[in-house]
Amino acid sequence: MTRPASGDNRSLAIEARGLVKRFDDTLAVDGVDIEVPEGAIYGILGPNGAGKTTTLRMLLGIIDPDQGVRRIFGNDRPHEVAKLIGYLPEERGLYPAMKCDEAIAFMGALRGLSLAEGRARGRELLERHGLGHAVDRQIRQLSKGMAQTVQLLGTLVHRPRLVVFDEPFSGLDAINQGKLEVMIRALANDGTTVIFSTHVIHHAERLCDDVAIIAGGKVPYAGSVDVARDRIPAQVRLETRSGDGPWRAALPDTARHDAKAGGSHFWYFPVPETGIEALLKPLIDGEAGILSLSIERAGLHDAFVEIAGEAAARALAEETAAGASR
Numbered sequence: 001m002t003r004p005a006s007g008d009n010r011s012l013a014i015e016a017r018g019l020v021k022r023f024d025d026t027l028a029v030d031g032v033d034i035e036v037p038e039g040a041i042y043g044i045l046g047p048n049g050a051g052k053t054t055t056l057r058m059l060l061g062i063i064d065p066d067q068g069v070r071r072i073f074g075n076d077r078p079h080e081v082a083k084l085i086g087y088l089p090e091e092r093g094l095y096p097a098m099k100c101d102e103a104i105a106f107m108g109a110l111r112g113l114s115l116a117e118g119r120a121r122g123r124e125l126l127e128r129h130g131l132g133h134a135v136d137r138q139i140r141q142l143s144k145g146m147a148q149t150v151q152l153l154g155t156l157v158h159r160p161r162l163v164v165f166d167e168p169f170s171g172l173d174a175i176n177q178g179k180l181e182v183m184i185r186a187l188a189n190d191g192t193t194v195i196f197s198t199h200v201i202h203h204a205e206r207l208c209d210d211v212a213i214i215a216g217g218k219v220p221y222a223g224s225v226d227v228a229r230d231r232i233p234a235q236v237r238l239e240t241r242s243g244d245g246p247w248r249a250a251l252p253d254t255a256r257h258d259a260k261a262g263g264s265h266f267w268y269f270p271v272p273e274t275g276i277e278a279l280l281k282p283l284i285d286g287e288a289g290i291l292s293l294s295i296e297r298a299g300l301h302d303a304f305v306e307i308a309g310e311a312a313a314r315a316l317a318e319e320t321a322a323g324a325s326r
């Protein structure tokens, strides 16, 4: 099933306006507005301490905002719709003595599911996600990644309409991160709305229809990933055999030039307003010797730098590197 593009008239799973939260002298969240359409995969992207967890907790009603409103499926009292929501908190943890199916059933019971139903569904979920062999194992006998997957499955046991994952990729190896991406896409394909926080740009870029970029408690951008990327003009990457000649006049003065040891030359510049075709004739007639030519669209990383600034992007990159080496 193809999901509709963001920005259409779907109803909103989450609507937050002007959320503010202060802890003593820390302004953790400073006027956050977000809109999450039903069925979307939505990312809250930002470095450590940006306000991601505080925002998610306010959306869920775990804490109340000092100012602002939030509506979940149109209801401004999140507790009243708790049974429609699955939540993976940043602090992971299940009771170590419980067996996997019991742990999932327990999480279901907290959302109104009977224990028998929760256990049956837990077994089904474990089987479907490659953990059928672990059904009767206690949580304490699992690896950290497996325990985290069980907790994730526990958030789905009651078939929520909305799932809220706080840094769901942290603590998972690359294989389990890949499986989680598949799971998130499958949830959205079935109509479940997914909102997750992350400090890793490529998870947001690969998965999300929409993102809120958050830094220092503020959201300088909330909207479509594609629109964010298109804020930066696409770049031409041209490789030529020749390094000079009359054809150079066809390139903008600002083109960046790299001469390679192998003898070829690279030129980087924004796609000219006249289009790429107008460049080709002077290059060919002037015998520039075109070796390669491509148009490269900006990634979400470039957009993040533009929107949130170098310092926030550096903080994000440092956390990603630290996470990879843990």
Ligand SMILES: Nc1ncnc2c1ncn2[C@@H]1O[C@H](COP(=O)(O)OP(=O)(O)OP(=O)(O)O)[C@@H](O)[C@H]1O
Pocket (backbone or CB within 6 Å): 023, 024, 026, 027, 028, 029, 046, 047, 048, 049, 050, 051, 052, 053, 054, 055, 090
């Ligand atoms: N209960 C609290 N008491 C005091 N300060 C808090 C509390 N919770 C969060 N903060 C502060 O609010 C700011 C935002 O924290 P928050 O946890 O929302 O950020 P985050 O983007 O989720 O970062 P991280 O990924 O590191 O958790 C930080 O400066 C944090 O220290």
